[in-house]
Amino acid sequence: MSSTQLSRKEQIDQVATSLFKSRGFAATTMRDLALELGIEAGSLYSHIKSKEDILQRVCFKMADEFNAAFDEVKNKDVPAGEKLRLAVAAHVRVLTKNPPAAGVFLNEWRHLSEPSLTKFHDMRYSYEESLRAIVREGIASGEFKVNDEKFVVLTLLSSLNWLHMWYKPEGKMSPDEIAEFLSNLLLNGLKNF
Template identity: 35%
Template sequence: MKSNRKQEIIQIAARLFKERGFNAVSMRDIAQAMDIKAASLYNHISGKQEILATLLLEVAEEFTLKMNEISSEMLSPLKKIERVIEVHIDITVNYSEHIATLNNDWMHLEGSALKTVIKMREDYEENFRSIIKQGIFEGEIKPQHPEVILFSILSTLRTLYLWNEKRGKMDVNVLKKDMVSVLINGIV
C-alpha cells in the first residue's frame, strides 16, 4: 500500500506530466507544486523513474486485469468487444492523467519497468486481436482485416482522454453507449 504522501506525489506528477510531458518536469517542479522542498520528495520516492513506473504500471495492470476478466468470460466475441470498449472508457475517465502519460511518455521508462509495460501492452493487444479474429470466424464481425479493426478501435480509445477533456467531459454512460455503437456498428 502506498503512503498517502507517495500517492500525492504520484498524482501531482501525473498532472504535470500530462501538462508538460515527462522530460519537461523536474523533481523540483513536483516539489514546488506540492509546496515542499525537493529534497523532501526523496523521503517518499527515489526519483522520476519510480514515479513514472508507478503511474504506468498502475494503469497497465488495470487494463491487463480487465482484459483477462473479459477474455475468460463466457460471452460472444461481439459482447467481449463491447465490454473492452466500456472498460477502456471507464479506465480513461478514472485515470485520464495516467493515460496521457501511458500514451506519451511510456518510452522514457527504463529497465524491467519498460519491459513489463511493453509486455502488458502486447498481451492486451493480442487478447483483443484474438477476440476480433474469433468474431470474424464465428461470423459476428465482417471479414475485414483484424489489424485494421484493432487499430481503428484502439486508436480511438487511446486518444479519448484528449477528446473528452476538450469537449467538456461527457457523461460516461453516453460515451459508453454511443462509442460502442459507433465503433461496432459504424455510422450507417
C-alpha cells in the same frame, strides 16, 4: 473533502502524474513538482527513489487496472460483438476514472528505461493480443465482415486512447454512454448507427 487521505508519497505521485501529462515527463522538473507541493526539491527524496521511480509506478498501476478490467470480460460466453462491447466499456471505464494517469500511461511510457521498458512492451502486446482474439472470433463466426484483425484493433485502440485528451468528468456524457457510442460507431458505422 476526500474520503481517504493520501500519504505524502501518494500525493507526490498524483501531482507528478498531472504534471507529466500536461508538460511531458522530460519537461517536468523536480523543482516544478516540489513547488506544486509547497516543499523544496530535495525534500521529495525522503519519499521517492527517483524521478523515473514515479513514472514506473504510474505506468504499471494503470497497466494493472486495464488488465483487471479486461479479465472480467475475457471469458464471458457471449457473441464476439457483445464481448467487444464489454471490452470497450471496460477500457473506457479505466481511461476515464483517472485521465491524467491514463495520459501518462499512453504517452510517457517511452521514458521508462530497461528493464521496465521491455516489461511494459510485453504487457501491452498481450493486452492487444487479447483484443485481437475477440475480433478473430467474430470474423470466424461470420459476425464481422472484415478480414484484418490487426488493423481493426489498431484502429479501435487509436480511437479509445485519444479519449483522455478531451474527456472531462463534468461533461454531458457518462463513461458508459461514451463506451456505447464508440461501440456502435465501430460495429455499425456512421451509416447504420
